């Protein structure tokens with residue numbers, strides 16, 4: 001029997017609530033499809049940080065390296081640890097160290113969920129570049145506090161970085177409905193985004209079966225609201241993708257449904273799967289968190305591990321629960337009730 005080794009990092013707040021819930025569902029799927037998940041739990045969190053001064057041990061990255069995947073809840077407890085510390089002490093180093101350059105997020109309405117738009121039937125996969133671009137961290141400030149103060153933040157786009165994310169976008173489009181929208185702004189950004197467009201055209205030659213359209217970020221934002229059903233796969237830079245995926249989460253009904261994966265496509269290191277939401281201190285530990293985003297992220301992990309039938313069954317179970325009205329609005333059902341409904345649906349379809 002295949003055993004997948006999972007590094008489980010529940011983190012803080014509802015990160016713990018939703019990973020506990022989701023692991024029950026993932027274990028049930030594993031049992032049904034004849035494999036096992038072997039989680040090793042790492043209690044790396046803001047609490048650890050307060051006790052030890054670090055979000056994870058000095059050799060944390062080396063501890064994670066041997067795992068088949070990393071499954072994370074959420075980190076952050078702003079009342080005691082500044083968000084810049086919790087983010088830069090755990091999440092960002094993991095994404096960088098394992099070259100998880102593709103951040104992917106599915107946006108669609110689950111059955112029974114209304115969302116703020118009247119749009120129906122959209123199914124978007126958003127792919128965000130996760131390592132460079134506008135968030136490269138290149139810049140500086142001089143003459144701080146004086147009237148001649150200067151701040152710069154340089155966006156860095158490398159051929160390697162752009163080419164690989166665009167290629168990843170084409171691969172995903174090929175496996176779906178065959179359409180890729182490349183998010184750009186080459187009318188205004190005449191170096192980086194013109195380069196982005198050129199690379200897109202060059203890579204497109206390798207994928208004659210995929211249609212590709214460039215679209216400016218501003219038009220894209222409007223399109224996601226006005227006609228999301230026309231979109232299939234979207235590929236975007238770090239900043240543009242960051243913004244569009246929050247919009248995507250909103251149109252699919254909110255953070256309770258937004259799943260994500262940080263993928264290292266060449267598998268030189270483990271990939272990381274996590275719900276988009278944070279640790280939600282306002283509802284932590286009170287059986288109020290919607291675990292669907294975490295369960296869906298877990299399904300993405302199963303697919304990445306080669307367990308596609310199990311991943312499909314988990315998604316079908318989520319859909320069957322929401323189709324019956326479970327968890328479709330904030331506050332309607334508790335974490336336990338939603339988890340139980342998904343588990344029951346998983347059994348039913350067996």
Ligand code: NAI
Pocket residue numbers: 014018073074075076077078083091255256274275276277278279280281282283288289290291293330
């Ligand atoms: P948040 O996502 O934790 O919460 C925003 C709002 O959405 C809150 O009202 C919360 O109750 C609600 N919410 C979020 N997820 C929910 C769920 N599954 N079910 C029901 N309601 C849900 O964002 P916020 O409040 O800005 O950040 C709280 C902490 O989380 C901060 O320390 C922040 O840095 C951290 N954070 C961590 C992330 C990560 O680990 N990837 C991502 C975003 C924030």
Ligand code: MG
Pocket residue numbers: 242243246
């Ligand atoms: Mg964001």
